[in-house]
Amino acid sequence: MESIREYLVEQIFIWKLLAAARYPLYLTALAMPLAVVFGLVLAAMRRAKTRFLSWPAVFYVEVVRGTPLLVQIFLVYFALPKLGHLLFNSDILTIGPFPCGVLCLAGNYAAYESEILRAGLDAVDKGQREAALSLGMSERQAFGYVILPQAFRIVIPPIVNDMVAMLKDTCLVSAIGVRELLKTAENIGREKANLSEMYMAASILYMLLSLGCYFLGKWVEKKLKAKGGQELPAGKFEH
């Protein structure tokens, strides 16, 4: 009796690890929509005719794409509070590890999504806007009712690709102490002295999550293809 109980207590770590598998999903579910929205803003800025809008967008995209995500995470987590103290003499720019992680993932992926969205908007035939305008639509209506929905179909597959990539990149926020899947696996591994097994277990979980996302993406893609979507090669890991 006593030994069964001991055995079960011993096995609790497995449940802890499995439960921690929700963190990559949480982080992605929060950061990816933000990245798409921010990416759309960047894409719109970049398409704008005034340089006051397009240049900052270009600068942001190039800087973000030119530096490693891990460095960006450290920079935001450690340097931003310092800047807050320097400028405002307060903790106003100090954010917790989890929100910081979401922000960094979103900010980083926004740069890539903006390029995807820009290409998607450009891929919509110019005649579509003209047809919409000739019906008496305003530019805004033409964009909202005609151009954006078509661009959206084009960009779904590459964005889903990036979503799978982000799922794996969420492990980077463990570096600032977010207790997500990788961190949990490490903690258990240290405690039980079975670190390599735990890394292996975490890998399998990441892979299962990625596969799940991948098939979800394929399914969405197929649904869209059936409705006449186009293909657009792009995305963070297809450059």
Place this chain on the structure above:
Amino acid sequence: MSAEQPPRPPTAKLPAEGGAAPLMEVEGLKKSYGPKVVLRGVDMQVTRGEVVTILGPNGCGKSTFLRCLNLLEQYQDGVVKLKGEVVSRGRPEDRKATEEEQAAAQALRLRVGMVFQRFNLFPHMTVLENVMVGPKKVLLRSHSEAYDVAERMLSKVGLWEKHPCDPLTLSGGQQQRVAIARALAMNPDVMLFDEATSALDPVMTRDVFGVVRELAAEGMTMILVTHDMDFARDISDRTVFMEEGVVAAVGTPEYIFDQRPVPGIQKFLQRG
């Protein structure tokens, strides 16, 4: 221009009522892309219910002219009137449109229907939605009103049975007829056709021309750019021959095709 051209309605004073009142008047329309001058001052009057075809060699500015009429292109000089009221004016290339001008352009496009060479149906909507979207989103009609209009217009072009289809599953001729229905659903004063059948084979062309003929019989005012001489001759009340950005000759189709009042027409018709 020839001296024995048939009389054109005077531009100065016009009768307030009656068939001769111009529906659309274009005066001195000039358009250039940077240094490249495309339209050098085009004048044209179209009366209500009239079908005008525009002919001319490639690159003479026919498409540009139609696009200026509904301000898909801004022109630099001249004026366009609808029912005697100024609806657009030339504007220097370096000046951006004011809010008012943008609103005016939108109001103008509402009254001018356009049919494109490449149909430009909205591929993410069904055939029915393509025709309903204008009445619903622009004219702010209720769903059932918009549905009724769409049903009438799609029936008119003989494609009501296709209303639930995706437009891209239709043949080119069918797509063009849906595009015509979409423009008609806005109840425009005048319809512009830019080589509406150039992308179509002869059978599909015949179907689209059938619809255009029907519209002409119903009294729709239309300006058509076409490379189909037989059709132009058959459908036109008046034919305009354009050359190098100006109207070189205008008259009845017989006058243009048979008398060939300017040497350009001679060359143009022989080549065709």
